[in-house]
Amino acid sequence: DSGVTQTPKHLITATGQRVTLRCSPRSGDLSVYWYQQSLDQGLQFLIHYYNGEERAKGNILERFSAQQFPDLHSELNLSSLELGDSALYFCASSGGEGTGYGYTFGSGTRLTVV
Amino acid sequence: GDSVTQMEGPVTLSEEAFLTINCTYTATGYPSLFWYVQYPGEGLQLLLKATKADDKGSNKGFEATYRKETTSFHLEKGSVQVSDSAVYFCALSPNRISNFGNEKLTFGTGTRLTIIP
Secondary structure: OOOOEEEOOEEEEOOOOOEEEEEEOOOOOOEEEEEEEEOOOEEEEEEEEEOOEEEEEOOOOOOEEEEEOOOOOEEEEEOOOOHHHOEEEEEEEEOOOOOOOOOEEOOOEEEEEO | OOEEEEOOOOEEEEOOOOEEEOEEEEOOOOOEEEEEEEOOOOOEEEEEEEOOOOOEEEEOOEEEEOEOOOOEOOEEEOOOOHHHOEEEEEEEEOOOOOOOOOOOOEEOOOEEEEEEO
16 A cells, blocks of 8 residues: 555546546645556656645646645546546655655556546 | 656566666756556556666665766666566656756656566
8 A cells, every 4th residue: 555545446437427536645745646647648747736736737638627625635527528538547646845755656546438 | 848768668588587678868957767667457656766866776676877977767677576577667857946846757658577487
């Protein structure tokens, strides 16, 4: 157990639907990062939150949004889902504002859009 | 922008063989460098890291040396085991001080390693 908890582990949904992925960071970590891992695109950075504030945004679609709550857990919302959104979505946390110490990853949510 | 170029896979080796997975990077300043490992069905785990030039990261028999002159961070292991079969990712993060607000990790494409008994 890495200490980063992601739920659900698996999600199957239809095109056009909306889903919410949840991440609880490791105790004491203030930063949360979201990544998408697909077979053809590798690991793509989506967004970074630090202590409730958005800090960096990567290749995140407008249909996707995220937030970090006062208790530091984070949610990634994916809407108007398309087949191409099927992927593994990882959350990671780290102890400080930067990443010099590396991340701790959760085990991911596998999203299948049918 | 920052980028990481990693040895193409898949790589298949026999048990006890010597392993090298090449990784080179492009970044401004002095990034931190990492190797992550992903076992089947799991998330990524930090394998080792180096935060400045000439640092050597090591863990579980794996080693990598931060070479600024060649912008490389090659992963090596002297004798691989079947349990080392996994996907290995090289990654970098920008220097914290000069890149505040842009601390994302940039990953290579991953190298799938299979060890045959």
